[in-house]
Amino acid sequence: MKVTEALKTRISTRAFKPDPVSEAVVREILDVARWAPSGGNVQPWRVIAVAGAEKDALIDLAKANLPGDEGDRPIYPADLWEPHRSRRFKVGEDMYAILGIPRDNKMARLMHMARNFEFFGAPCALFFVIDTRMGHGQWAHLGMFMQSIALAALERGVASCMQEAWARMRTPLHAHFALGDTEMIYCGMALGYADDAAPINTLRSDRAAVDEIAVLRGFES
Ligand SMILES: Cc1cc2nc3c(=O)[nH]c(=O)nc-3n(C[C@H](O)[C@H](O)[C@H](O)COP(=O)(O)O)c2cc1C
DSSP states (O other): OOHHHHHHHOOBOOOBOSOOOOHHHHHHHHHHHTTOOOGGGOOOOEEEEEEHHHHHHHHHHHHHHTTOOOTTSOSSOTTOOTTHHHHHHHHHHHHHHHHTOOTTOHHHHHHHHHGGGGGGGOSEEEEEEEETTOOHHHHHHHHHHHHHHHHHHHHTTOEEEEEGGGGGGHHHHHHHTTOOTTEEEEEEEEEEOBOTTOGGGGOOOOOOOHHHHOOOOSOOO
């Protein structure tokens, strides 16, 4: 698979077949993704991979702690501004349109949101741990590692969905995984084989055009 194809075909998959992802495949994905760059090569990440009963225990943990709490590191900034606000709104509306859930059906929207805490049916999940002493740079580098995992997974036919929703469960996850005092969960990621028959997986988010996000200066050709 070419890099361009991988970048353009990776999507957030939100319905999975129950088929397990083997430990060997997860190890291979991590073995490839660990080559992601990081400033000073500090590799500011740790991963916890769960499947089977370990994954089910987390679904139970989330159910017992819903709706959870974002704590002092909210998922989005307060009062998200343009153009980001409209982009966020649009992908949400596009998703609920596919699911046939109207804007005023708050309960159905919440129920779909809660599917995050079942990993959308994925048989396997990753949790990304970062040390709270790390700065904003290292958080960005962790993101590179996560995208590398998503692409390495895709190459092996394994679909993914990054899940910052799990940030709402940081406190119970910290205790569950017996993390160190300075460690915290940043994000989860569902991994598995996509259920191609599920309408939700037809969602294709759009992107701002290059000229909206970039300025190119000084080129002679
Ligand atoms: C760090 C990160 C966290 C995310 N968390 C969630 C999440 O909790 N639940 C969810 O359904 N999607 C989540 N997403 C998926 C985004 O909504 C998605 O990447 C975006 O809408 C673009 O769509 P695409 O991934 O299909 O290209 C997350 C994405 C990223 C990068």
